[in-house]
């Protein structure tokens with residue numbers, strides 16, 4: 001079956017098979033890795049292979065730290081302002097959709113928030129040009145959301161800014177190469193492109209690690225985790241272990257360049273059908289910022305939507321209903337969605353349009 005759900009996780013089939021094989025008896029040790037001490041040599045190897053694997057795939061410069069935390073991207077919505085404000089009292093935001101709004105709501109609990117751009121009037125179907133953004137010099141950082149999972153908009157280029165840029169990349173991390181040095185902090189819940197839910201990756205520039213106030217719980221301080229290589233407390237062993245396999249899988253696809261090319265081909269297939277069926281389907285998102293991860297679309301005749309979804313599910317294509325807050329349809333095509341799955345959907349969409357158009 002093809003999994004088009006937006007979450008939590010589409011894992012490469014090869015990775016699932018390997019996990020199944022290793023789960024009961026890890027490399028002949030007689031224990032599962034999820035039972036083995038997280039201070040053991042076996043776990044150490046996996047843990048550091050993930051940190052180093054991320055550094056190598058993303059070409060992370062030496063003045064950045066990669067952290068593996070719990071709490072999902074949602075914990076970062078409040079951990080970031082608590083850690084990064086320092087002596088500043090304001091932050092800048094681009095409000096590009098549902099997830100940016102959530103990050104903003106939490107940031108407002110700790111700081112004044114300047115909204116530099118808000119896509120509300122266009123129902124979150126566009127993005128500002130990065131060059132047009134004018135961050136405030138006295139703000140602690142500028143927050144963006146690189147891919148809006150629900151609205152289907154994705155930044156294709158990123159702002160260059162004198163204040164640190166902080167980006168929520170939960171739904172497109174490792175889908176393309178990234179200029180990490182343009183960011184102060186990148187964060188991503190694992191469950192789209194990295195691993196099963198349970199671990200959150202943070203890439204932070206080292207000079208920003210130590211800005212938290214003294215009176216903040218140990219777990220909430222980035223410094224705590226940086227000082228202990230993300231082994232301050234029990235790490236989420238299973239998703240980190242799965243991630244070690246996903247990173248190898250990405251390398252096998254030609255690294256991030258290879259993955260990006262594959263993702264572009266998948267996205268072009270679907271947008272191609274949407275734009276070439278005489279208005280039978282419509283994608284409301286501006287062409288130059290359409291997401292390569294979450295393809296949102298509607299049917300001109302809304303009454304046909306249920307039949308369309310039912311037919312897709314009968315053909316083993318699951319999870320195509322749009323988010324309840326925006327309606328319509330959404331095909332989530334993360335890294336692990338094979339080209340054949342997208343081809344099957346594109347063929348079905350053409351066939352359905354021909355029959356009902």
Ligand code: PLP
Pocket residue numbers: 007071072073074075099145147148149168169170171189190
């Ligand atoms: N940010 C984005 C862009 C997301 O897509 C999600 C979840 O889908 C989140 C944040 C929340 O992540 P988590 O569930 O890991 O807290």
